[in-house]
Amino acid sequence: MKKIYLIDDQPISNFITKKLFELEGYTGEIIDFTDPEEAFSILKNDKDALIFLDLNMPLMNGWDFLNAMQADNLKHEVILLTSSTSKMDIDKAQDFPAVIKYMVKPMNKKKFLELSEFLNLTELSAARSK
């Protein structure tokens, strides 16, 4: 099971995502950060994680984070989870191969199901049936 990282300067956003994972019966490891720099220093030494990344953050924003990942050749998968509906941001996201999905907040149960292709659904349904 992939390790999941939540990076959002708003703890409430991380709380919502985490709750949705819990509701789906996900039992894997979920680590949340409100400081992207701290998250990056840990992700540097990890492999094949799935990152939920916010764009608008002070000090280090989502783009800075993605650039830093590219610079260090880190191969994690990134789902952008942002309140931005701007076309400029959506287009810009295409420039980063690491980004596998662009999601507009609020995250809810319906949207969460769209992620099934990236999360192991069988694992999820198996966990649910337990």
Next chain:
Amino acid sequence: MHNLSQNTSQLYRITYEAYSKFANEVNRCSDLEEVAEVCKTHLKYLLNFHIIRMTIFQGDKLFTFELYGNKIWFDLKGETDLLPYEYELFKEGIPLITNEIPDKLVKEKVELNALYDPVLWGWCFDKKERKVLVSLLADQNKAFSVGDVDILKLMVDCIQAKFSEIYLKRQLAIQNQNLSDAYLTIKEKNEEIQRIVLNQKETIKARTSEIALKNEKLLHISALNAHNVREPLSRIQGIIDLFEFMDDETCRKELVPKLISSAREMDEVLKEVVEMASKELIELKAAEL
């Protein structure tokens, strides 16, 4: 030796030669002073006279010159008045021949007492565009007769033609000067207009880029504002979506406080947006003034 004055054909040849010389010299003249000098040298070979006086009319101006003895006097500026008999000539156009010699004509030029039977001749030649008054004072010693009128007319024609030429040249020079003055003025004005146009273009360019910059700034601010407002709103929506999956106790304890803090944050952001927008409006208005 036979009498020259009786040999008419020879007399004609001599007169013709004298006139040719005179006409040639007049032809070469480039101004009226030179014409006067030629008259002084050559007229005495064509005609007998004590005083010859010519007045050429040009528009409302007069050009007068007089020849007496070996002296010449002329007025190119038209400041001299006509003599009374000249007024008559001008008005009536009838040739004049009289023994009454006006003092004004001879004064300080010829001693009237020294003349033997003086006669004053006068003509008004009406040449197309201008009149020419000619008067001639002769006596028995320097005799003038009706037979001399033809040569006098030729002489007057020659001088008058030259006068026309010089006058036209002068007019042309004045016109040319006026034209080149006008050209210079137009050129200067054009340059001034060019400068103004260039200045305008630059002002417009500067203003346009200023406005574009302001627009960009405002758009950026509005986008940023929408963004900042949407952020806490999306959190509120996210929390609300969780309500249906949790029991009342958890909702009240976990979700409601988060709802309250997110709503408070959204309020803060909206206050900031309003403040920023008013500030921008005030700045824009100030910049317009």
